[in-house]
Amino acid sequence: MVVTKCLECETELMGRIDKKFCNDQCRNIYNNRENRDSNEYMRKVNTILRKNRRILEKLNPKEKSKTTKEELLLDGFNFYYYTNIYKTIQGKTYFFVYEHGYLELDNEQYALVRKKEYVK
Numbered sequence: 001m002v003v004t005k006c007l008e009c010e011t012e013l014m015g016r017i018d019k020k021f022c023n024d025q026c027r028n029i030y031n032n033r034e035n036r037d038s039n040e041y042m043r044k045v046n047t048i049l050r051k052n053r054r055i056l057e058k059l060n061p062k063e064k065s066k067t068t069k070e071e072l073l074l075d076g077f078n079f080y081y082y083t084n085i086y087k088t089i090q091g092k093t094y095f096f097v098y099e100h101g102y103l104e105l106d107n108e109q110y111a112l113v114r115k116k117e118y119v120k
Contacts, residue, residue, distance in 0.1 A: 048081045049097055056100035060112035069108040 004013045008026035013019045021027040032039075055075045059067045072079075079095075086094040086101065094101040096115065103111040 045081065048078050049083065052077055052081055052097045053100055056097055056102065056112060060100060060114060063114045063116070065112045066105075067110050067112060069110065072102075072110065 004017075004019065005011065006013055006022040006026050007020050008030040009022060011022050013022060021030065055072065055077045058075070059065065059071065082095040082097050084096045086096060088094070092103055094103045094113065099115045101113045101115060103113070105111055
């Protein structure tokens with residue numbers, strides 16, 4: 001008989017042969033430690049994406065509007081972070097932060113749009 005130990009606290013495990021942890025607390029502590037680096041990076045990126053989304057939502061209360069690059073930057077918008085890109089048949093490129101998108105126009109103007117059926 002093989003004796004297995006909890007991967008976190010190393011107490012002997014009883015029960016199923018494929019059991020890895022003695023309880024939920026040990027499982028959570030172990031997994032949080034293992035994923036700490038990626039979680040920290042993801043947390044920073046998600047914070048930026050949430051801020052970008054809030055800015056676009058504030059500047060575009062309806063489905064379509066216009067704004068300037070200066071206004072976006074003054075609110076703290078970060079143009080390097082977006083969730084997806086949509087290219088139209090005419091060759092225009094919309095950048096989206098979740099359901100809120102923007103299209104660069106002339107003279108540092110931006111068209112803001114909201115995609116109605118973003119998630120199906």
